[in-house]
Amino acid sequence: MSTDLGTWPEGVARHVLARVETTMAEASRLAPHLAGPAWILAHEQTAARGRRGRPWRMPPGNFAATLVFHPPGGPAHAALYSFVAALALDEALGYLLGPAARLSIKWPNDVLLNGGKIAGILLESLGIGGQISHLTVGIGVNLAAAPPPADLEPGAMAPVSVAGETGLTITPEELLTPLAAAFDRRARQFETYGFAPIRTAWLARAARLGEKVIARTTTETHEGVFETIDESGAMILRTAHGPRAIAAADVFF
Structure with missing residues (x-):
């Protein structure tokens, strides 16, 4: 696929906010009023969480954004957007950090840099009675700093940051455009050709495959x-x- 990720995708809205409770909560609030897909980026979250409701702190300068859209198909199909998102994030970071960056994807959807966790992804569906009206894809990336060790659960993978591993300063807005472009392209591929090409591309980036x-x-x-x-x-x-x-x-x- 093309590596030109510098253009915002057509038909996708963008909301950049200073402070919210969580970008996923904001996405859920906006969902009924949206005409199409929308990204919500916040510079500060006051009640962020990770998988299984675990608390998640966001140091200043880190990336927190949620994409909300109406997915085709049912819950099983919607769940596969987790792999679309991880692949898109891997590609967006590779676009910004260059070919020397040692990026990989940890199943199901964490992104690693130099073997440390740099990002996590959380999917939630909105709807009634098993019918999905909207899907929210929340993404957090340690751009400026990694969370302190005290915030980690026992045995968790050590987190890293872009700044700490590469010395580069990347702002949340600088990541948002290539991420939105990469997700849009991979989502179109998924919707046109099914999961097979996403699965193949994801496996090529998978951490510890065969181990x-x-x-x-x-x-x-x-x-x-x-x-x-x-x-x-x-x-x-x-x-x-x-x-x-x-x-x-x-x-x-």
């Missing part, structure tokens, strides 16, 4: 070799008891 990992669900811990992801986005582990599909888990290296 041993530990996947912890809310009730179980599985250890095995990360072989691939299937057509539903599940991680396929080769364990001592045979292949196992993991639909949702925290992964540890």
Whole structure:
């Protein structure tokens, strides 16, 4: 795909705000009034959270934005936009940081720089009775600083920042345009050709593919070799008891 990510995608709105509770809450509030996709970027969040409702602090200068749009298809199809988002973020960061940046994607949708976590992605759907009216894709990136170690859960991957790893200063607005452009292109590819090309591109960027990992669900811990992801986005582990599909888990290296 083209690497020219410097142009804002046509038909996509952009809202840049100084301070909000969370960009995802703001996206949910705006969703019923939007004519098309919209990105909401905030310079400060007062009640940010990560996966499974975990608190998440945002140091000044870091990136916090949410895309809200109406996805085609049902919940299973919408969930695959997690991989679209991770791939788009990887491409946008690569565009800004250059070919020397050692970027990869940790299943399901964390982006790593030099082996440390630089970004996370959170999807939430809006709707009634199993019908999705809108999907929100929240993205946080450590541009200026990584969160302090005290904020991390035990065993979590050490976070890093763009500034700390590369010495580069990138503003949230400078990241937003290539991210929006990359997401728009990958989403169009997904909607036209299905998940297969997204899956192929994602696997080419996957961290620890072919290596041993530990996947912890809310009730179980599985250890095995990360072989691939299937057509539903599940991680396929080769364990001592045979292949196992993991639909949702925290992964540890």
